[in-house]
Amino acid sequence: MKLNIVLFLLFLSPICFAQESYNSETFDVKLEDIRARGFSKDSSANAIVIYEQGSSYVDPNDYDLRTEIKRKIKLINKEGFDNANITIYLYKSKDSWEKVENIKASTHNEIAGKIVKSQILQKDIFTEDYDAHYTLTKFTLPNLKEGSVITYSYTIISPFMFKYHGWNFQSHIPKIYSEYKENIPGNWLYNVKLVGEQKLANHTSEIKKKCLEMGNGASADCGINIYAMRDIPAFIEEDYMTTKNNYLARLEYELKTFRGMDGTIKDYTKTWKDVDKEFKTEKEIGRQLRKSVNLEDLLPPEIINETNALKKAQAIYTYIQNNYTWNGDYRIFTDASIKDLIKTHSGNVSSINILLHNVLKEAKFDAKPVLISTRNNGFPTTIYPVISDFNYLITQVIINGETYFLDATDRFLSFGGIPFRCLNGQGRLLDFKNGSQWIDITPKTSTSIQYAADLTLNNDTSISGTIKSRNTGYKAINSKKNYYPNPNSYIDKLENQYPNLEIENHSILSEGKTSEDFIESYNVKLEFDNPEAKNLYLNPFISKFFTTNPFKLQERSYPIDFGYSATYFYSFKLNFDNTKFQILENPESKTLAIPNNKGLLIFSSQTFDNHIQLFIRINLSESLYPEEYYPYLKEFMNSVVHIQNNSLFLIQRK
Known part of the structure; x- marks a missing residue:
């Protein structure tokens, strides 16, 4: 043998x-x-x-x-x-x-x-x-x-x-x-x-x-x-x-x-000093940036007469944002002039944001254009100028010592925010007096999701209560874009996240489309699949941050680019009559950290005499992780998804 x-x-x-x-x-x-x-x-x-x-x-x-x-x-x-x-x-x-x-x-x-x-x-x-x-x-x-x-x-x-x-x-x-x-x-x-x-x-x-x-x-x-x-x-x-x-x-x-x-x-490859000189006289950007505008012809008197500098800049931004429509064209060079934009109220990225720049300059603000290559366009070459690397233009303005980046093409952006598509590392600030320079355009504002459910297990085994959530930063922008075009469709999607869930009295508590946050509150009612059973199983995650692990490769040879750092917080409280129900099992608490303080997962579950309480906090503290962090992020996300999908409370009728 x-x-x-x-x-x-x-x-x-x-x-x-x-x-x-x-x-x-x-x-x-x-x-x-x-x-x-x-x-x-x-x-x-x-x-x-x-x-x-x-x-x-x-x-x-x-x-x-x-x-x-x-x-x-x-x-x-x-x-x-x-x-x-x-x-x-x-x-x-x-x-x-x-x-x-x-x-x-x-x-x-x-x-x-x-x-x-x-x-x-x-x-x-x-x-x-x-x-x-x-x-x-x-x-x-x-x-x-x-x-x-x-x-x-x-x-x-x-x-x-x-x-x-x-x-x-x-x-x-x-x-x-x-x-x-x-x-x-x-x-x-x-x-x-x-x-x-x-x-x-x-x-x-x-x-x-x-x-x-x-x-x-x-x-x-x-x-x-x-x-x-x-x-x-x-x-x-x-x-x-x-x-x-x-x-x-x-x-x-x-x-x-x-x-x-x-x-x-x-010479074909020039220095940035050479490029700056050419931009001053260049027809499609340089001359357009230097064109004067008549504020009285463009802006309402209440904006022109505003004395608070920040409020005035915000009003100018909102006016351009709401009165000029982006045609979807990303090019920074275009035959369309500012004059054409004012006439048609529609134009590409550069024409709208150059108009914003020119109006701010005319109103005596310190405004400068910034060239950007979007995330889908690739990183711009930083060693020497390659103007064809850029496909986008935004405006920088400095007010009372604070720097703001502005893009008037998106009607859901708040003042000082730029679209996610622009988060690609660095931009080139054009300064025709002092020379252009590379600047960091990583967002300074925080991005987070905060979700709180306060519910009651009724004697008939139905569950009812209130849910409140607050999204900030880019999560708020996503929520606003999902909600405002069709509120009914938005509520339907909320209900579809959890089986047997009904939503009532949904209300938005934030100020509007350009608010820095998105706050909502609503009442919910849900039923168990088998309400007559003696043992009831409840997954407390009515809303999930990550339904599947996005990281599935054996190894990854390029960075993990979230675009921004983010924090996720979910709390769940279930009140009940302790004479009718008892908790036999609850999920096990867990803590997991990404090396070098790059992220943290805290999950806690506790049972009391007449209520149960659970919370999870997910902190991704970096916008960009080198590829060597991939195994840790993969394990991290595995834990997050497992907790959300498999955390169950076993509730027994007495």
């Missing part, structure tokens, strides 16, 4: 090894690539990139930028077949455009122990317009089967040297090997940025003499760099993150300077 087991294991080992024996060194497809059955480093993967290579260089004859791409992908199962749908984005301007040539694509399957190739036909390659800046070339690999290996290659020809081809090492599926080769003549100087947390497995550098020669005898040397990564995990998006482009492992290029063969030099 023992001998048979040993022989079986010896026989099994090569088979298991073969399942992982991928040829990740070359573009060529081997039988072991097709015969491999999965990927042990990511058992959930439906496809993997076995090998990919990119190479960019300036053609010595046509002097255009060429990028050759090769990619070999294993389709593990049918769910991975989407990776055989290939889309190539080709950039275009008014009079120039990129094109793609030499498309070759094949599907490789094993038949009777041999590799059989199914090649794509030219008629199955399609081109379509995408938007004003891109056209698309698309094709789908043929004859797909579970276990197929697909290969494709092509060359992009580009006249745009300012857009040197970047390279994504990481994607939505894992990669075994990814390599990129840059070949850049010395005439072009680029800022090269490696983004993401993944480390290079290899980086080599060399100089090639006279790689580019001109007809007049002039020549340039080339800097050749090869970057490579191995065993790159798939990037899986999860809650509480900004755009994935902030974290995907990749190379980015920004043209800094061009040096012509005739000795001319043109």
Whole structure:
């Protein structure tokens, strides 16, 4: 018996090894690539990139930028077949455009122990317009089967040297090997940025003499760099993150300077000092920011005549907020002028907030514009100016030594608040006198949910009482946006949070849409599922802060970005007649902390003669947690969800 087991294991080992024996060194497809059955480093993967290579260089004859791409992908199962749908984005301007040539694509399957190739036909390659800046070339690999290996290659020809081809090492599926080769003549100087947390497995550098020669005898040397990564995990998006482009492992290029063969030099990457000077005279922002406005034509007399500085600024903000409508456009540059906005009462982000800025300036306030890149747009480059990184503009005003950030596009914001979409780290304050600077735009106001239930267990086993809640900060904004458009729908959703719950006498105690908080009170009545039973089970969490754990990954390679710190507090009191009922079991209290005082969970449950009392406090004291805190946050949220879903009181009739 023992001998048979040993022989079986010896026989099994090569088979298991073969399942992982991928040829990740070359573009060529081997039988072991097709015969491999999965990927042990990511058992959930439906496809993997076995090998990919990119190479960019300036053609010595046509002097255009060429990028050759090769990619070999294993389709593990049918769910991975989407990776055989290939889309190539080709950039275009008014009079120039990129094109793609030499498309070759094949599907490789094993038949009777041999590799059989199914090649794509030219008629199955399609081109379509995408938007004003891109056209698309698309094709789908043929004859797909579970276990197929697909290969494709092509060359992009580009006249745009300012857009040197970047390279994504990481994607939505894992990669075994990814390599990129840059070949850049010395005439072009680029800022090269490696983004993401993944480390290079290899980086080599060399100089090639006279790689580019001109007809007049002039020549340039080339800097050749090869970057490579191995065993790159798939990037899986999860809650509480900004755009994935902030974290995907990749190379980015920004043209800094061009040096012509005739000795001319043109700088593309400028300093912020240069940019500040240009903004002063720039048509779409600089001139608009300096335009004077007639307060008497825009504002009611009571606002103009207000003598309290803070009240006057608040009134100006509210007036712009309520009388001008955001059209949903995020751009900071626009052909629409302040004059057009005043006429139509509708405009994009920059026009509305520039108008707010100009009115505040005209009213003698210290107001300045702030450029922002929103959470979905990505982090702006801070080392040097990249104006295209910004897509949003807000206004800063200083009153009595206090700094306020203002955005008049959202009618639910209170004075000094900016939308959640803007919480992306830093903004660039434009100061045309003293020079622009980076500033922190992290919200200073607190965000919290406070929820209190004071209930009574009646002799007929129904439960009735009052619930009060108060939300502040961004939780208040969310509640206001849910309530004011349709109060009846809002109440229906409250009732649906808990089975057999009825709500009466719902009232809002806060001041209105722009109040800094959202306070509500209502009466409730609820019934047990089996009111005649001797033993009654009650979950005291009528409202839950987190119904499921948002953190499900084994590990996370990017930060946890809540946008703001927050506190959650829930209290529950149930009064009862101790001659009719007794409490047999109540939930166990628990305390859990995130290391370095970054968060705290306190849960307490107590039973008295004629009432029971429970409370939970959740404190997430940071808006941003580095990825090393992920295991602690995952455990923390597991505890929060478990407490809310599984805390039960066992109540028995006497």
